Amino acid sequence: EIVMTQSPATLSVSPGERATLSCRASQSVRSNLAWYQQKPGQAPRLLIYDASVRAIGIPVRFSGSGSGTEFTLTISGLQSEDHAQYFCQQYQQRHPSTFGQGTKVEI
Amino acid sequence: QVQLVQSGGEVKKPGASVKVSCKASGYTFSNYGISWVRQAPGQGLEWMGSISPYHVDTTYAQKFQDRVTMTTDKSTSTAYMELTTLRSDDTAVYYCARGGSTWYAYWGQGTLVTVSS
Numbered sequence: 001e002i003v004m005t006q007s008p009a010t011l012s013v014s015p016g017e018r019a020t021l022s023c024r025a026s027q028s029v030r031s032n033l034a035w036y037q038q039k040p041g042q043a044p045r046l047l048i049y050d051a052s053v054r055a056i057g058i059p060v061r062f063s064g065s066g067s068g069t070e071f072t073l074t075i076s077g078l079q080s081e082d083h084a085q086y087f088c089q090q091y092q093q094r095h096p097s098t099f100g101q102g103t104k105v106e107i
Numbered sequence: 108q109v110q111l112v113q114s115g116g117e118v119k120k121p122g123a124s125v126k127v128s129c130k131a132s133g134y135t136f137s138n139y140g141i142s143w144v145r146q147a148p149g150q151g152l153e154w155m156g157s158i159s160p161y162h163v164d165t166t167y168a169q170k171f172q173d174r175v176t177m178t179t180d181k182s183t184s185t186a187y188m189e190l191t192t193l194r195s196d197d198t199a200v201y202y203c204a205r206g207g208s209t210w211y212a213y214w215g216q217g218t219l220v221t222v223s224s
Contacts, residue, residue, distance in 0.1 A: 044152065049210040091209050094166075096168040097154045099153070
């Protein structure tokens with residue numbers, strides 16, 4: 001099973017600043033990585049897939065980069081509604097697909 | 108628009124079983140798999156398995172292999188996930204999501220299953 005490790009666990013950022021979230025895979029997942037945003041009481045929302053492709057309707061301030069074992073989600077010009085938990089997911093190894101433990105972004 | 112609507116919350120005693128439904132609309136049900144992901148209180152996301160409605164193939168995470176059954180009813184575009192021999196640590200929100208082992212653009216609203224004596 002591929003283990004996904006996210007850092008930091010919590011990130012405090014002021015409005016308008018940039019947030020940089022990291023996700024590391026225990027072995028290469030190539031570009032088979034997605035990022036999700038989850039707010040309390042809601043289902044996860046897909047932000048990025050294939051490491052860097054924004055999902056439909058996702059603002060351009062969200063961007064993804066990386067390949068292999070190191071990935072980054074960048075939120076530029078943080079807004080108050082970006083307060084949420086963020087998860088990465090690998091789907092290179094499909095059975096099972098695995099998620100990181102999450103990064104909480106506090107504003 | 109694509110929608111996945113799940114059944115309501117359940118309270119079960121240890122050792123019981125639970126069956127959660129996920130009714131799909133807004134797309135051709137047979138063209139996409141359905142996966143199940145759970146989230147224990149305050150915890151991360153855990154992939155449980157997936158089913159392909161077209162081929163009726165199922166793949167389960169090893170952790171749940173002996174206790175989970177995923178099925179579909181193509182006539183009603185509904186997917187089901189049954190988990191048996193429930194334990195307290197099965198207390199979680201259970202989500203269905205459109206797709207096999209890939210990224211998930213569409214999710215159900217979640218079903219809280221509480222296991223308590």
